[in-house]
Amino acid sequence: xxxxxxxxxxxxxxxxxxxxxxxxxxxxxxxxxxxxxxxxxxxxxxxxxxxxxxxxxxxxxxxxxxxxxxxxxxxxx
Numbered sequence: 001x002x003x004x005x006x007x008x009x010x011x012x013x014x015x016x017x018x019x020x021x022x023x024x025x026x027x028x029x030x031x032x033x034x035x036x037x038x039x040x041x042x043x044x045x046x047x048x049x050x051x052x053x054x055x056x057x058x059x060x061x062x063x064x065x066x067x068x069x070x071x072x073x074x075x076x077x
Contacts, residue, residue, distance in 0.1 A: 005043075 006023045014021055021037040028034050038046070050057055060068070 008037075 004025075007020055008023045010017055010019055010021055018024060018039050020074045022043055024038065025033055026036060
C-alpha cells in the first residue's frame with residue numbers, strides 16, 4: 001500500500017513489547033518490497049528528522065502525485 005501507514009496488533013507480544021505497531025511497506029534500494037514496523041515514538045522521531053532535513057526528502061513528480069491521487073480515488077491503492 002503505497003503511502004499508507006496501517007496500525008496492526010502485535011501478535012504474541014513479549015512482556016516488554018508494544019501492543020501495536022505502524023506497518024509501512026516500502027520499496028527498498030534492492031528493488032524489493034519490505035515491511036517496516038514502527039512504534040508511535042519511532043514515527044515521531046522520523047517525522048521530526050524529515051522536517052529538519054527537507055532537502056533529503058523524496059520529492060514526487062507532479063505526474064506521480066496525480067496518478068497516485070487518481071488510484072486512491074478509484075480505491076486501487
